[in-house]
Amino acid sequence: MRLPPDPVLPDPAASRFSALVTCRHDRLPGVALGAATAALLPPPLRYEPPEPGRLDPPLVVDPGLDPDRRFEGWLQLGQVPPDGPREAASRGQRQDHVAEIRPSAPLLRPRLWLVVDRWSDEGPAVSVTDGAGGVWRTSRGRAGPRSPCRCRGPRGGAVRAGHARPGRDRLGAGALGAGHAAGHPRPRRHHPRGAGGRGRGQCRRRRGRGQSRRRRGGPQPPDKPTGTAVRCILQPGRTYRLDLDLRWTGTLYEQDESGARKAVATATAEEGKSYAPRDQGSQPTARAYFFRTARVPQRPAGAGPVPDRRPDYGTPERLAFLTSRRDIFEPEMLQRHLLGYTPAQSETARFRDDPVAAHFDAGHVAALARAYGFALRLGLRRVDVPHDSADPASRGRLLLLEPAWGPLRAPELLGSADRIRHERAGRAACPMPRPGGTLEAQQPLEGRAWYEVHVHARAGDGGADGRLPGVTFRTSRWRSPAEMMAGLGFPPAGDPGRPQGDIEIAALPAFPQPVLEGEDAAFEAAMEALGLRGWPPAGEAPRVSQLWLRPSAGAGPARRCAGVLVEAPEPIHRPGRAELGAPRVLTRAAPAQGLPLPVRRRDRGGTRLLLLATAPFAPQRFQRPLPRQIVPPVLLLPLADLRAGATVTGRLALRERPGFAGEA
Structure with a gap:
């Protein structure tokens, strides 16, 4: 069962992620239950498949903390009705089930809402633990319909349960709450206990969305040249001044012919704003440095071609142009930040539904390209069939895919120092940028075909496009x-x-x-x-x-x-x-x-x-x-x-x- 995707939110503090829910029953330990494995249950147990439920009117689970968070329905997990009367739970014959929730990304202060139709002191009981072994505390809210029940985690996370329809003892999962990619990707489990409903079902994809304060963001967005925890992207072709306020502290000594030291000047942090070189007057320690950023390539009058400033292949200047030169900008120079592609070079069995991606070691690459008038795309084309330029539907034509710019998905490609920075940034208490970023796009591919993928820099003013070196790969005969x-x-x-x-x-x-x-x-x-x-x-x-x-x-x-x-x-x-x-x-x-x-x-x-x-x-x-x-x-x-x-x-x-x- 797949829920409809959430709409794209304009709020940058809102996160979207998916989660995998795997349910199990204590009669079949280690087996994920669903329609395919329900026959393994011993009699008289039977399996009821999952179904969605609707809340009318919508439920506001936490008016004080999140008044805008409303739920119009829930997903009823697959059920195994009890094999005896409810009184069997008091005799130690209860049947437990475990629902394990694995989010697609690490979450910061996640929240989970559970919907329990009928709650009483006798059951069903719900306990929650996380991947670190922490047991979450449970407390009851006020009695009445849809009254919340809260399970407070040791790290501040919460699980809330609210009453829904009376008359049925079922346990359903509401929604996986707000969290940004942060912390450790440990699974969260909730254990419904008692003779009431026992949630179980096949592996499910759940989509959730929440709002929380951004703690450790992804790479720098292309349209954000300045801000907190991002690299400042300067404007092209401008002259800037860098002011340095330097101070010195300590004691300066001189040594005479006999080797004896003699103090000639002493200064504290407040006094060390100037210094006096030998045979010169007092001079300030403050310094000002001027520099100019590289200009955008100018199109000559008459709409002629832009002059090619790239050195020829095979010359010594070509290597310096790609790796270290900074006085000009060409999109090919972004190659110095390119780590690699997914799929890798000469991969021969790529699943046809898997996305293609390009990985960079700097999170500001897209913003830098945008500052110079280029938008980064992923170019994709078949290389095993001829291209007919007169046919717009040619199988060998170049496709420019609109990629998503997100966190680096291949941190193993980073250097040793950047890997340490990437790991420490994920655990830092203060906002700090992580190195790297990934361009990723989805495109259905043909089976057993050779493709080339590369980073394509699309010029925004009608100028010449640029491209980075790409890789070739072969697709699988299977999609997934x-x-x-x-x-x-x-x-x-x-x-x-x-x-x-x-x-x-x-x-x-x-x-x-x-x-x-x-x-x-x-x-x-x-x-x-x-x-x-x-x-x-x-x-x-x-x-x-x-x-x-x-x-x-x-x-x-x-x-x-x-x-x-x-x-x-x-x-x-x-x-x-x-x-x-x-x-x-x-x-x-x-x-x-x-x-x-x-x-x-x-x-x-x-x-x-x-x-x-x-x-x-x-x-x-x-x-x-x-x-x-x-x-x-x-x-x-x-x-x-x-x-x-x-x-x-x-x-x-x-x-x-x-x-x-x-x-x-």
Whole structure:
């Protein structure tokens, strides 16, 4: 469920962010619950999906602190109705659920509102803890409809709960309150307790908006040349005077021919406003320095071309022009602040829905370019198809994307000193600018295509545009991690996938080190130990094979499942973007927790996965409780989508017998 986005606010102190809500139930620890996993609940528990609610009239949760904060509705989390009467909670049989909220950015003094339909001293009880282990204090407001209940955090944060519709015992999440990017990105949890509603649901994206005082802002906005905690951008082509008020304190000595020292002048801070050089009169210590800023390139009369002041390639002046020269300005000179791009040079499997970005080590780059009449854009074009200049819809045409200028998203690209400044600025008590900034833009890309992205400086007065060096990359055949899992045969939703083939192995050896991932030698050694040396690659299409252990003599004809081999034409595990977790198999012996596959091997490119069980098992069908249905064993393969802050769990239905079982 995705809520509609908030409108763009003109108030610079208002922040917008998203949050991921993951709900769990104590009957299935460690499992994110939703429509896909509700069948794992033991009977008679059942699952009710989430639904939105509406408040009429709107609810003002804190008239004293935030009178303009009104809520017109709430998101009802998925529910597991109690399996017995409400009195069971007093006998220690209550069923707990946990809703974990992970904001997309660190928050300063966040607020969270909870809507509880019916509140009493007996329940439901709500406790809140944060990622630092702090327990938030709970207090009741006045009785009556929509009376607030406040949970005060150890750092000043608050969780408020208000009554809504009477007659139903449910817990719903109102909105994630105000906070700017500050502090540490620790998750906040609220634990609704008691026989009342138990919030649970699939991983959800929640969008929130709040207002708070800016503590540690992002990079300098392009339209803010001066102000607090920003670099002062001077006007081009102006003469400035820099006045220095210098003072000296201490004692000046002279030394004669014999080496004896003699004091000749002594001054305090108030007296040290002048000094007297030898054989000269008294002179003031104050100094004034004049300098002139670089001018905007002037277009000559007659609308002729602007003279090119850039040195030629290969000359010594070219390097000084790009890295240190300050008496002129050309947009190419911003290259001295460019850290890199996302995607990086020659990346070959970029998800098609991921944004493109350029990273700088200075937060005032956009403001500096604007002062000289340039607006920074991101240029994007395909380089594997020809461009027809006469066709405005040519696939190879240059697209100028309107980017968002925000905080640096790749601080690991900074130098050692700037990394320390970036880290300290995030913890500083006073406002201070963080080094760096990122230009980021979203554009749907075509699959398996080569693109070039670069920073484009658009001239505002019709002059010549400039550009910075760019990078080339190739897109993936898939748009997102969820689409990749479905393409591999592990669909996160709907019916589970099926293996494309079966492989018989003679023996399942013991592996002293269960997990060795990212090593080609370890992967090949494991394949050779299974008797699969020289196994051909998958080619252009993904391939999933189920491994079967050949029965030994006298053990009967039944074959047992030993694991799964997953192969893909491009990386499945992508560090920093989409990372694989620990797989498990839901079987008759372990219908809820699942049977782990502890032996894992992955090649260096992340394109081949070998998942093995320590003890082979018989993949038999079993009956799940709700809905009552006979189902095959299912392999669950989690993939962490680090950009979305969610976990995509792919599902593969294992065969009960290999396809070659009937062959002679």
